[in-house]
Amino acid sequence: xxKRIALVLGSFHKNExxxxxxxxxxxxxxxxxxxxxxxxxxxxxxxxLALKRLLLRDDIHGxxxxxxxxxxxxxxxxxxxxxxxxxxxxxxxxxxxxxxLGILGPEILPDQIQPRLRPYAxxxxxxVAQMLQ
Numbered sequence: 751x752x753k754r755i756a757l758v759l760g761s762f763h764k765n766e767x768x769x770x771x772x773x774x775x776x777x778x779x780x781x782x783x784x785x786x787x788x789x790x791x792x793x794x795x796x797x798x799l800a801l802k803r804l805l806l807r808d809d810i811h812g813x814x815x816x817x818x819x820x821x822x823x824x825x826x827x828x829x830x831x832x833x834x835x836x837x838x839x840x841x842x843x844x845x846x847x848x849x850x851l852g853i854l855g856p857e858i859l860p861d862q863i864q865p866r867l868r869p870y871a872x873x874x875x876x877x878v879a880q881m882l883q
Contacts, residue, residue, distance in 0.1 A: 753811040753882045755875075756787035756804040758797045760817030760853075764790075766863055770816045770852060770871035777872045781879035786810065794819050794853055795830055798837035805845040812848040812882055814874040818863060819855030831856025848881035850874030 757774060759767050771788070778785050786809065791800050797815045804810050815838060819827045835851065842849050852874030854866050 752782050752784040753879075754784045754786045754809055755878055756789065756801075756807075756810050756813045757785060758800045758804070758813060758815045759788065759790050760793050760797065761790045762793040763818040763820070763863075766818060766867055767816055769867045773868040773871040774814060774816060774852070774875050777875035778879075781875060783812075783875065783879055783882075793817065794834045797834060797853075798841060801838065801841055801849060802845075805841060805847050805849075810847070812850070812878040814850035814852055814871075814878055816852040816871055816874060817854070818858065819853060820863070821855070821857040821859050827856040848878045850876075850878040 759771060787804055789800050791797055794817050801813055804813055819831045821827060838849050838851060852870045854863060854870055
């Protein structure tokens, strides 16, 4: 029986994250994972709550968070990245379920986004697959 995972995706960069989603689906198939939920949230700050709601479910063995925290004119993205990453790590430890971190940034520049979309999504899924073995 395949391990069941969920994805939480940021819609603030919907076109780019849709590319990540396609790659995540492909990687999940290749690693014998079944994606049972795909939840879109506005941005990265909403991801920890969405992840927690999913990880509470007994039928979900792990998850991945996909999105982008782009560099802005202030340090907002850097601070947001720090708190989101910390919250995600805490959720892994609380639920003892892996969460693949496929969030580009913080502070990623626009020209750095496109070449990293698919590799980050793939590696987030690979990380979950390895932790579920």
